[in-house]
Amino acid sequence: MIEVKEISKSFADKRILTNVSGVFEKGKPNLIIGASGTGKSVLLKCIVGLVKPDHGSVTYDGRNFFEGDRNTKTEIRREIGMLFQGGALFDSKTVEENVRFPLDILTRMPQEERLQRVNFCLERVGLENANKKMPSELSGGMKKRVGIARAIVNNPNYLFCDEPNSGLDPQTSIVIDELIQDISEDYNITTIVVTHDMNSVMGIGEKILFIYKGEKLWEGTKNDITHSGVQELDDFVFANKVMNSLRDK
Amino acid sequence: MVREIGKYFIFLGRLFNNRESFKTYYKLTLDECISIGIGSILLVALVATFIGAVTTVQTAYNMVSPLIPNYVISQVVREMTVLELAPTIMAIIYAGKVGTGMAGGLGTMRITEQIDALEVMGINSVSYLVLPKIVASMLMYPLLVIVAGLCALFGGYLVGTITGIISPNDYVYGLRFTFNEFTITFAMIKSIVFAFLVASISSYKGYYTQGGALEVGISSTQAVTNSVIAVLMADYLLAQLLLSK
Secondary structure, eight states: OEEEEEEEEEETTEEEEEEEEEEEOTTSEEEEEOOTTSSHHHHHHHHHTSSOOSEEEEEETTEETTTSOHHHHHHHHTTEEEEOTTOOOOTTSOHHHHHHHHHHHHOOOOHHHHHHHHHHHHHHTTOTTOTTOOGGGSOHHHHHHHHHHHHHTTOOSEEEEESTTTTOOHHHHHHHHHHHHHHHHHHTOEEEEEEOOHHHHHHHOSEEEEEETTEEEEEEOTTTGGGOOOHHHHHHHTTSHHHHHHHHO | OHHHHHHHHHHHHHTTSSOOOHHHHHHHHHHHHHHHHHHHHHHHHHHHHHHHHHHHHHHHHHOOOTTSOTHHHHHHHHHHIIIIIIIIIHHHHHIIIIIHHHHHHHHHHHHTTHHHHHHHTTOOHHHHHHHHHHHHHHHHHHHHHHHHHHHHHHHHHHHHHHTTSSOHHHHHHHHHTTOOTHHHHHHHHHHHHHHHHHHHHHHHHHHTOOSSHHHHHHHHHHHHHHHHHHHHHHHHHHHHHHHOO
């Protein structure tokens, strides 16, 4: 479980986040949603420690990330898997080397075992025969899947996904969403997904935080989202024509 | 300016924090050595050969007195090559070739979130990415300077003897005449310092790139200009420290 308490962050004079709090539970995808530029990605970066908040705390299963010493931070980070918006695959490494990378650096697993684990993860994301391909040879969806394989290869306790569906067609988006949901449930890990894709929200949004202009305006599930009573959330949800037509019905 | 220098020193301090295993660095450093050494040797040899040739022709052109023996030409070429042309001029070319590569590579990794990916995994990205580059640079650049020095002297020999400026015997005699071994030590000290400056400044510029492709280009340009300024300042300081009487 990850607990975020009163996170605030400004860049220069611009306030990005204001007292955002929330609890992200294990075994299901937790979604952070909101329009572009509302501070979702900054919140995610604060949670994983890439950006230090001006105020507030982030606790991983009772361990305070920012108040902990260097060893605690390293320990927590080594339990994290993250899928970046563009995949963030290492250009000079093959798919296999990319996925194997956390094992090479962070573990002393025998070579044979590492390869088995890599193959297992690639199989899990449906990329059995892509071991020797370079990232430049992959499509957007394949890159995301390799990113997911790399994120889960080290058996993380926490999985973070930054806009996993951006730039993907609706069908591939559903595949990625289902994969994230299955992984969260199968391995019982705490997953946080940042997205503004309503298909994802309605597909895997078992716990949703709505961020508006740097503040948390609403918290709930996909079942409650259409009748939240929050105008800003309604504007966001029903901006999608399909959702709008469903409301009209 | 002061803030930037402070940030640079903090960046250098991070090289030695939270390091990975020796084996990891060994492989990365070896890869960087191959990339820097093999990738630069042809350019260095070509430029150095021409620099030696031109220095010979220009020195001969300025030797107008019949009282000055011919072997002084190669003696001047030797001193200029060992003291300045091989370590310093090559450092400027090195900054243009290797420095831009380092800044561009790290800048691209930054904007495509590859550096963030390393940080999230709990890896000290500065140490993992930059330390091997600096170590490889400090190992390979002195070797490149030796190659450059030899090529420059050979270029001077070729042009001097083919055009009849100086006889082969006079050229070799001039190279050996009143030779002070300390100049080689001085050139090696300079080359190690310059290699460190070019690699660390270029890496620093690339690592802190913010924005997109345009900013990667700007970082690469800044890497070269800042490295060259640092090299020239260090050149003066080292000459003052080690050569002044």
